[in-house]
Amino acid sequence: MEDYIVIEKLTKQYGDVTAVKGLDLSVRAGEIFGFLGPNGAGKTTTIRMMTTLTKPTSGSVRIGGLDTVRDAEGMKSLIGVVQQHNSLDRDLTVRENMVFHARLRHIGRPERDKRIDELIGYVGLEDHVDKMVDSLSGGMKKRAAVVCALIHRPKVLFLDEPTVGLDAQSRRRLWDLVRRLNLDGTTVFLTTHYIEEAEALCHRVGIMDHGRLIALGTPMELRQKLGMATVELLGENKETNYHYFADRAGATSYVQELSDEEKTIIIRDSNLEDVFVELTGQKVGDA
C-alpha cells in the first residue's frame, strides 16, 4: 500500500513549549493508525496541523500528495475531522448540523438529503436525527459528529480522542463504526489515551510523549520488542516489579529460580501498557 500521509520533521512551538518536536511519520492508505500518549503529549497539536487547523512552526504534512499549508483548500476535500471537543452546534438538530456541514462543502440539495439519510442509517441515528444535539447521549453526539465529518466522502477520517467519556457499550459501538468505515475504504487516523482502544482498533500505533514519537509499530511488534511474557513480583514494600521475557518458557524458568521469599508472582502476557510504562516511566493518563 502507498504512503498516503507523509509527515516530515513536523514541529510546533507555542512560546517556550515545543508541543511537537521533529515528527517523521508515514501512514498508508487503508490503515487505522493510532497515536497513543498521555495528556499534553502533542497528539491534538499534531492532528490540528494535519487537518489545516493550525500551521506548523516547521516541517510539513502531505496527504494524498497535497501539502496541508500550500494546498490547504484542496486538501480539505480529502479529509474529515472529529475534534476532541464537541464541534456540533448544540442549538441545532442533528439533521440541521449535517445540512450546515454539507453547505460548507458545497453539496447541493438532492445529493445532500440522500447522503444524510444514508449516513444516518450507517451510524444508527434514525430515531434521533430531528432531535436537538443537546438532548443526545455522549455516544450519539460522537456518531453525529462522525456523520458531519463524512458528509463529503473524505479519504481520511481524523478522530481526536473519539471515545473519551463514553460508556463501554457506546465505546464498542464507535469502534465498530470505525472498523466498518475502514473496511469500506476510509483511512483512519485517531488519537487516544486508552491503551485498550489502540490495541483493539489500530493496525499500527505510534506512542507519543513530550512531543516526540518514542515507539512505532503494530501492537504485536511493540509487545514483541518488550517481550511477550511479563512476570510481576511483589517487593518488600509491596511495590510491584516487572520483568519481561521473550516467551512464557523464559518467564517460567526465571520464576523457578526465585527464592521462597519472592513468592507473590504473576505470569501473564505483556500488553501495550507495559510497553508504554517501560518507554515513558509513567502510566498513560498520569501526566
Ligand SMILES: Nc1ncnc2c1ncn2[C@@H]1O[C@H](COP(=O)(O)OP(=O)(O)OP(=O)(O)O)[C@@H](O)[C@H]1O
Ligand atoms: N494553543 C495552544 N497554546 C499554547 N500551548 C498549547 C496550545 N495547544 C497546546 N499547547 C501545549 O502543547 C502541549 C501539547 O498539547 P496537546 O493538546 O497537543 O496534547 P494532547 O496529547 O492532545 O493532550 P490531551 O491528551 O490532554 O488531549 C501541551 O503542553 C499544551 O499545553
Ligand SMILES: [Mg+2]
Ligand atoms: Mg488532545
